[in-house]
Amino acid sequence: MNRSGPRPRPEHRPEPEVNKITALTLPVKITGIVFWGMVLVGLLAASYMLKQKEVQLIxxxxxxxxxxxxxxxxVYTVHYAHIYDSEYMSLQIEAFFSEISQKFPLEAIRFKFAGHVYQFGKIGGQQERIKGRLLIRILGAGNNNIVDLEVFMKGLDKTITESRKQMMLVIGALVFVFGMILQQILQKVLSRPILDMVLSAQNFTRGDQTARFNENRNDELGYLSKFVNQALDSILEHQQELEESRRELYEEKMRAEVTLxxxxxxxITTDANHVIQYLNPVAELLVGIDSEQTKNRLLGDILYLVNEETGVSISSPARECLESRRVEVLENNAALIRSDGKVIPIEASAAPMRSDSGEVIGVVMVFQDVSHERKLSRQLSHQASHDMLTGLYNRRMFEEQLNAALQNIKAEKRQHALCYVDLDQFKIVNDTCGHMAGDELLRQLGDLLKSCIREGDVLARLGGDEFGLLLQNCELKQATHVAEKVRRSVKAFRFAWQDKKFEIGASIGVVGVNADNTDLSALLASADMACYVAKDMGRNRVHVYEPTDAMMAERHGQMHWAGRIRHALEEHRMVLYEQPVVGIKSENQHESHCEVLIRMHDEGCSVVSPDAFIPAAERYNLMPEIxxxxxxxxxxxxxxxxCLGNSQLVAINLSGTSLADESLLPHILEEANKYGVDLNRICFEVTETAAISNLSRATHFMSEMKLKGCRFSLDDFGSGLSSFTYLKNLPVDYIKIDGSFxxxxxxDPVDRAMVEAIVGIxxxxxxxxxxxxxxxxxxxELLKKIGVDYVQGFYLGVPKEVGSEDEMQ
Incomplete structure (x- = not known):
C-alpha cells in the first residue's frame, strides 16, 4: 500500500498564443475567401453580361x-422637290449625318443616286461596313428607285472591347466596395466574436474560471456561446467534484492507513499471485517479521498455520479465497507459528479485492490473536460445567451425564445407581466460623468423596451442601455399599478451623437406575426424597428409595405442595393480609405501621395457612417467586x-433465598419506579437465620436499599445462637423479639429477662x-414498662385481607 501523499497533478500543455498575426489574418482569411468567391461570381456574371452585350450590339x-x-x-421624301439637286441634298444629308452620328456609332455613309455619289464621314479599315437599300420615291413619275447604301459603323470588336473594359471596371469597383463592406461586416459579425471566444477560451485554460463567452448575441454565436458556457460550468462543476473526490479519497486513504x-x-494484502503487498504493524508483530523483509515474497513463505489441537498444517484462507473468489473464514482451533517458533491461536478471514470490472486483483486477510479468548472460552466452558468452589461437576453437567447414562441404559441394557448426599451439621460450621470455613469444608469434602468412588463414576456438587453421585454399571446392592462407605468416610472426617474441630455427617438417598426407571426428573426427585427420609430418620444414614415407603409418601406430599403453589400463583389464588404494628410510646403512638402477610386459597377457595405451604416453597426454591x-x-x-395506602410504613417479609439473589435489588428498584413508590415507606423484614446464613449478601443488600430510603427489621430476633454477635454488623432499623419469648x-422470668436484655441492647x-x-x-403493660417501642399481635389486631388478585387487577 502506498504510504505517500496525494499524487501530483499533471502539468498543463503549452497554451496557444492569440497574437497580432492571428488577430489580423483571421478576418483577412475570412474576407479573402468571401472576396475571391465574389470575384469568381463577378467574372461569371461579367462573362454572361458581355455575351449579352455583344448580342445586343449586333x-x-x-x-x-x-x-x-x-x-x-x-429626308428624300421631305425634300422630294430637290432630290436631283446634288448640292442641296448633300447639305441636307450632311446635316442628317451629323445629327445621327451623335446618337449611333455611325462613322460614314455612302450611296449613289442620280449619277452622284454621296459620301459623308471618314471611311477606315477598322470599320464595320453594312449594306442596305434606300427606297426613294419619285413623286409624279410613279416609280421608285432602289439605291444601294453602305453604312460604315465603328468596329464591332472595338466597341465590344470598350464595353468589356467599362463593365470590368464597374464590376471590379463594385466587388472591391462590396468586399470592403463585407470585410467590415464579417469583422464585426463573425471575426471579432470568434476572436473574443478564442481569447475567452485561452483565459479559461490559463486558470481564469470566471472567463465566459458572450451569450448576449441573438444569433448562432450567441446560442453557441450559451452552450459553451454551460459546458464550462459543467466542466468546473466536475472539476470541483473530482477535486472533492480526490481530497476525500486521500483523506479516506489516510484514515484507512491510520486505522490499519x-x-x-x-x-495482510496480496496480489492475485499471492505476492505480499502490505502488512500492518500488528501483522508484523504476530508473524514476527518486518514488512521490509516481505517484499516480493509469497504469503505462504511467511505464514504457517496449523490446527492448535492436532498440530496438522492447514491451508491459508487467503489462498482459498483466491481460488473460490469469495470470503473465506479460517477453521476453528487454528494457530499461527511465528518465525521464532511461538504458537499463537488466531482467528482469520480473507476477502477478495476486485477491480471496477469485477476481476479479482488480490486478497485482504485479517487475523487476530485470540489467545486470551481461547483461554477464557476454556475457562468459561469449565465454569459452565464445574462448580467454582470444589472443582467438581455442577448440577447442569451432572444432569447431562445422568441423561447420557440413561441413553446407554436404553441402548445397552445397563444398570446404574444415583446417590443424593446431604451434609449434616454443615450450618453449624457456617454459623460458628463463617462462610470461609464453610467453603473450605466443602472443598475438603469434595476431595474426600472423590477418594471414595471409582474413576468412571460421576461426582458433582448440586448446590449448597448437597452432592450427587452417579455410580455407573453398578447394581443397587453394590451402590448401597458404596454409599455406606461414603457415609463412614464423612463421619470419620474431622474438620479443623483455627482452634475448633467439627464432626460432620452425611444423609444419603440411593435410587437404582435401570431400563424401568429412565425419567431424569423422576430419578432426581426419588433420590432427593430418599435423602430427606434419611435425614428424618435421624440423619447420618443411607436410605434406599422404595416406592411403597410410607415416609417417601409423606415427603412426596410435600413435593406435591410445590405443584399446588405454582398453580396458585398462575391462577391468582395468592392473597395479601396485613396486621397492624402499634407504637406504644408517646412519640410513636400516631405512627401508622403494618406488616404484610401472605395466604393462599386452595382449589376450594378455602384459606391455607402459610405454615402449610411456606416450608415446601422454601424447600423447592419457590420463595423468590413468591x-x-x-x-x-x-x-x-x-x-x-x-388500607395499605393509609399506612406510613409497610413491612414486607423477605426469605433467605431472595436475600441471596443478586437480581432482587434491581427488581425492587424497577418495580418502585414502575409504580412511583416512595421507598421511605417500605420496610423489609428478614429473619435472623436468613440474615446470618447470607451475612455478606444481606449486609450489601441492606446497605444499598437503605441508600434508597428503605428500612429493615430483623425478625425472630433471639432465636439464633449468635444474635447479639451479628446484630452490630447488620444495618437494621428495627428488631423483632421472637414471639416465643x-x-x-x-x-416465665427467663423469657422476661431475655426480652429486657434484647430491649436494652x-x-x-x-x-x-x-x-x-x-x-x-x-x-x-409489661412491654410498655420494659420500654418496647412497638407491639404486634392478635390483642392489637388480627390479620385481615388486603385484596384478592382479581380486585387488584
Missing amino acids: NEYKNNILYVEHELET HSIMDGV DRWVISRVFKQVNTDC VVDMTK GHVMQVKVIAEWVENEQTL
Whole structure:
C-alpha cells in the first residue's frame, strides 16, 4: 500500500498564443475567401453580361441600319422637290449625318443616286461596313428607285472591347466596395466574436474560471456561446467534484492507513499471485517479521498455520479465497507459528479485492490473536460445567451425564445407581466460623468423596451442601455399599478451623437406575426424597428409595405442595393480609405501621395457612417467586386508597433465598419506579437465620436499599445462637423479639429477662424494638414498662385481607 501523499497533478500543455498575426489574418482569411468567391461570381456574371452585350450590339447595329435607311428615305421624301439637286441634298444629308452620328456609332455613309455619289464621314479599315437599300420615291413619275447604301459603323470588336473594359471596371469597383463592406461586416459579425471566444477560451485554460463567452448575441454565436458556457460550468462543476473526490479519497486513504496501524487485528494484502503487498504493524508483530523483509515474497513463505489441537498444517484462507473468489473464514482451533517458533491461536478471514470490472486483483486477510479468548472460552466452558468452589461437576453437567447414562441404559441394557448426599451439621460450621470455613469444608469434602468412588463414576456438587453421585454399571446392592462407605468416610472426617474441630455427617438417598426407571426428573426427585427420609430418620444414614415407603409418601406430599403453589400463583389464588404494628410510646403512638402477610386459597377457595405451604416453597426454591409477587402487589397498592395506602410504613417479609439473589435489588428498584413508590415507606423484614446464613449478601443488600430510603427489621430476633454477635454488623432499623419469648414473659422470668436484655441492647444500638405475639393486656403493660417501642399481635389486631388478585387487577 502506498504510504505517500496525494499524487501530483499533471502539468498543463503549452497554451496557444492569440497574437497580432492571428488577430489580423483571421478576418483577412475570412474576407479573402468571401472576396475571391465574389470575384469568381463577378467574372461569371461579367462573362454572361458581355455575351449579352455583344448580342445586343449586333442587334443594335442591324437596327441602326434600318433606322438610317428609314431616316434617309424620310429626308428624300421631305425634300422630294430637290432630290436631283446634288448640292442641296448633300447639305441636307450632311446635316442628317451629323445629327445621327451623335446618337449611333455611325462613322460614314455612302450611296449613289442620280449619277452622284454621296459620301459623308471618314471611311477606315477598322470599320464595320453594312449594306442596305434606300427606297426613294419619285413623286409624279410613279416609280421608285432602289439605291444601294453602305453604312460604315465603328468596329464591332472595338466597341465590344470598350464595353468589356467599362463593365470590368464597374464590376471590379463594385466587388472591391462590396468586399470592403463585407470585410467590415464579417469583422464585426463573425471575426471579432470568434476572436473574443478564442481569447475567452485561452483565459479559461490559463486558470481564469470566471472567463465566459458572450451569450448576449441573438444569433448562432450567441446560442453557441450559451452552450459553451454551460459546458464550462459543467466542466468546473466536475472539476470541483473530482477535486472533492480526490481530497476525500486521500483523506479516506489516510484514515484507512491510520486505522490499519491502530487496530488490534493483523492485516495482510496480496496480489492475485499471492505476492505480499502490505502488512500492518500488528501483522508484523504476530508473524514476527518486518514488512521490509516481505517484499516480493509469497504469503505462504511467511505464514504457517496449523490446527492448535492436532498440530496438522492447514491451508491459508487467503489462498482459498483466491481460488473460490469469495470470503473465506479460517477453521476453528487454528494457530499461527511465528518465525521464532511461538504458537499463537488466531482467528482469520480473507476477502477478495476486485477491480471496477469485477476481476479479482488480490486478497485482504485479517487475523487476530485470540489467545486470551481461547483461554477464557476454556475457562468459561469449565465454569459452565464445574462448580467454582470444589472443582467438581455442577448440577447442569451432572444432569447431562445422568441423561447420557440413561441413553446407554436404553441402548445397552445397563444398570446404574444415583446417590443424593446431604451434609449434616454443615450450618453449624457456617454459623460458628463463617462462610470461609464453610467453603473450605466443602472443598475438603469434595476431595474426600472423590477418594471414595471409582474413576468412571460421576461426582458433582448440586448446590449448597448437597452432592450427587452417579455410580455407573453398578447394581443397587453394590451402590448401597458404596454409599455406606461414603457415609463412614464423612463421619470419620474431622474438620479443623483455627482452634475448633467439627464432626460432620452425611444423609444419603440411593435410587437404582435401570431400563424401568429412565425419567431424569423422576430419578432426581426419588433420590432427593430418599435423602430427606434419611435425614428424618435421624440423619447420618443411607436410605434406599422404595416406592411403597410410607415416609417417601409423606415427603412426596410435600413435593406435591410445590405443584399446588405454582398453580396458585398462575391462577391468582395468592392473597395479601396485613396486621397492624402499634407504637406504644408517646412519640410513636400516631405512627401508622403494618406488616404484610401472605395466604393462599386452595382449589376450594378455602384459606391455607402459610405454615402449610411456606416450608415446601422454601424447600423447592419457590420463595423468590413468591417474594417478588408480594413486592409487586404491595407496590401497586401502596399509593391507592386501600388500607395499605393509609399506612406510613409497610413491612414486607423477605426469605433467605431472595436475600441471596443478586437480581432482587434491581427488581425492587424497577418495580418502585414502575409504580412511583416512595421507598421511605417500605420496610423489609428478614429473619435472623436468613440474615446470618447470607451475612455478606444481606449486609450489601441492606446497605444499598437503605441508600434508597428503605428500612429493615430483623425478625425472630433471639432465636439464633449468635444474635447479639451479628446484630452490630447488620444495618437494621428495627428488631423483632421472637414471639416465643413474649407469649409467656408474664409467667416465665427467663423469657422476661431475655426480652429486657434484647430491649436494652437494641436501645444502646439506637435500634427500635418490636414485640410480636402480644395476646393480652398484661403482656402489653409489661412491654410498655420494659420500654418496647412497638407491639404486634392478635390483642392489637388480627390479620385481615388486603385484596384478592382479581380486585387488584
